[in-house]
Amino acid sequence: MFKRVFFLFLFFAFIIATAYSQTYRLTGKISDSKTGKPLSFASVKIADTTYGTTSDQNGEFILRLGKGYFKAIISYIGYFSDTASVFIDSKDEERNIFLKPTEIITEEIEVLGEDPAYDIIRKAINYKKLFQSRLYEYDYDAYSKFVIRSNVGTSTDKDTLKKSSDLDIFGILESETKGYFKKPDIEKQIVISKKETANIRKGFAIPLIVNFYDEKIELNDVKIPGPLSDDAFDSYEYKLAKVTSMDSLRIFKINVINTSNLVPQFAGNIYIVDSIYALLKVDLKTNDAGLPRGIDNLEFLQKFTSYKDKAKNNFWMPTDVEIFADGSFMGLIKFKGEVFTIVSNYNLNVKAPKGTFDDIVIKILPDASKKDSSYWSANQIIKNTDEEKRAFDKIAKDEAGKEKSVAFGFTSLKFGKDLSMDLLDLYSFNRVKGHQLGLDLHYNRNFGKYVFNTYLGYGFGDKKGEYEIEARLRMLKDRNLWVNIKFYEILNAAFLNERTSSRIFENTFYTLFYKKDRENYYYGNGYSLYISKTLFPHFRFGLLYSQEKQTSAFKHSDYSILKKSHLYSENPLINDAFRRKTGFEIRIDPNNYYGIDWGDGEITRFRNTEYPRLTLKYEYSSKELGSTYDYGRFSFNFYGQSRFNSYLNIKYRIGGVIMNGTVPYQDLAFFSTRSHISPELMPFIVMDYNEYLGDKLLFINFENNFGRILWGNVPLIKRFDLIGFLNAGKTEISSTNRKFLGTGYPFNPSTTDGMYMEAGFAIDKILEVSKLSLAWRLNNLKSGKNFFIIYSINL
Secondary structure, eight states, rough: OOOHHHHHHHHHHHHHHHHHHOOOEEEEEEEETTTTOTTTTOOEEEESSOOOOOTTTTTTEEEEOOOOEEEEEETTOOOOOOOOEEEESSOEOOOOEEEOOOOOBBOOOOOOOOOHHHHHHHHHHHHHHHHHHOEEEEEEEEEEEEEEEESSBBBOOOOOSSOOOSSEEEEEEEEEEEEEEEEEEEEEEEEEEEEOOOOOSOOOOOOOOOTSSSOOOOOTEEEETTTTSSTTTTEEEEEEEEEEETEEEEEEEEEEEOOOOSSSOOOOOOOOOTTTEEEEEEEEEEEEOOOTTEEEEEEEEEEEEEEEEETTTEEEEEEEEEEEEEETTTTTTTEEEEEEEEEEEETTTTTTTTTSSEEEEEEOOOGGGGGGGGHHHHHOOOOOOHHHHHHHHHHHHHHHHHTTOOOOOOOOEEEETEEEEEGGEEEETTTTTEEEEEEEEEEEEETEEEEEEEEEEEEEEEEEEEEEEEEEEEEEETTTTEEEEEEEEEETTOOSSSSHHHHHHHHHHHHHHHOOOOOOEEEEEEEEEEEEEETTTEEEEEEEOOOOOOOEEEEEOOOOOOOOOSOOOOOOOOEEEEEEEEEEEEEEEEEEOEEEEEEOOEEEEOOOOOOOEEEEEEEEEGGGGGSOOOOOEEEEEEEEEESSSSOEEEEEEEEEEEEEOOOOOSSSSEOOOOBBBBBOSOOOOOOOOOOEEEEEEEEEEEEEETTTTTTTTTTTTTTTTTEEEEEEEEEEOHHHHHHHHSSSOEEEEEEOSSEEEEEEEEEEEEEEEEEEEEEEEESSSOOSSSEEEEEEEOO
């Protein structure tokens, strides 16, 4: 394995060094011969080769050529092609090209009966099947450039420069890549060189080669039928708009009309070559249902050119793709994205070097980001505009200044790049601590590889200080060794999984204004250690050890801004105890994961399938370990997501807890319930916090995303998703623990009457990050608590 990767790296390094030392630039501009107007995205191909490029928005192109005599063929739909002959000796050359327009054969087509576009599309689909059946494997070269604009971008324009957009440049990424493909859908990208603006700390411009010959075009979780998919007539209507030409070839311009706004589809124009019935050009937009989250508009431009394999079979392959996207986040932060990828040097039906295909789908060569300006000057084939050049310099200066600067985030104060302070923890209030001041610092280095959190606080009600110090480390090359260590002396909220600043902030608001402290507390003093590692594919094993001294907390304040005459309820006592426990955790994940090798010793993996996952956990506390009580706790969590179509996208979570022995009150099993800020995954909505506890617990959560089935055509709300959900759960307490908990303590935990059930629906993606949920109990009814509405936001 290591030899294979090493020799693959040497091969590409040799190719790069050779190309760098022996290539020259052929540049020029392509224009209309009559009007002088630049022809954007014209095709430029070197005769008798698979090498070529595409002109940019200004009609300008760049080719890298070795010494010798070449013929560059320039073509554009609606124009006669032209050939530029050039001899490259020992310097760069320039050729400006003027193309002559062809005559439009027909502008309007009168249709009687079936539109002729349907027969053309049928033949195009048949041709697609034919050439795809003959294409097994190929490789190609690509050059990609991403330009991201935003109203929080870097201003680079002066009065002497014309702004190319109403938004400033936020970031730029460029890369050279070698791509490989093998049937049915195996891909590999080798990033040979890359550069990006200084504010993009880890990124690359991977070629977005969207092939509109494919059956489905995948955009994140959305799959959209291609205009030449086998079942295209189920999704689209077609109309022959006009017939034009390119040289002697007739070209059919066909309108693609989406038949629904409720399911993801495209709309726009495609161009088909007469007689061959090959796809020549695509100009399509997605409908609203096909837009990824946060995107308001998404447009694709793509062209195809004929290439031959060694057997002289013709294949029409993508030569470029331009993608234009714009959107906003919460209606405040606006952005635009421009993607331009040029593809050339196809080797069709040629096997890739042995060992190319593995679970690393993107491999960045170690020196990819170390290319100097002379390299880019010689090898760049998409020119940077003056604005883009200024953005590189300006962002680099700004980022250098940020190393020592202080800046405000959404809920944080940032000191340089790695250190931040959580503003939500500066002040909090509850009926035990009273008014509390706190300092919450976070150190995050290398995108979560090393995380250190420190919290210090003091409560003026109970007159106690508290602290929490935590380290989270993700070790080894692919970060599959996890180490979490925590030391603390803090007021814990019972029956919640962990302390979060957003939860404390939410409870502070309710306590001060509604005089409803929604949590119960106890003091905890101790430490915990968790170590976990992937032992082999699909199986992770972890060990845990902790100890905690648990003592009851008491109410120390009745303060509130409103309802001052009311009193808070007393904080319930716990079973004071010392708990030392050990245990293990097993995670079974049958999904396939692909990896990105960053070339610096780091590997990032991402899930490529949607199979359900299972977590099993066992914890044991005993007097032999020094604990006050003997008990064991087994829990399981089975969860996943299955997407069938635009209206059937199911998420599910099934889990439970079984405890034996003498279980203290504060360690009983509990349900995850609603929260306004950053709620947990699929919580119970109507059920109250702490309402049902037990030493045995079972929960089942289902939800389905119906998409925009009800309002896909309604302005203002057409981007919202409709969610339906059903939650069910059951708790029990053994007679032994019921007797133990009822002796000497003023509480008697409630359990469900059979299987508790609630149902409801939610309107999701309000301002992209928030959700309005409505739910009602189906049983276990309680007066005044059978229906609940909550508006939640994910920070």
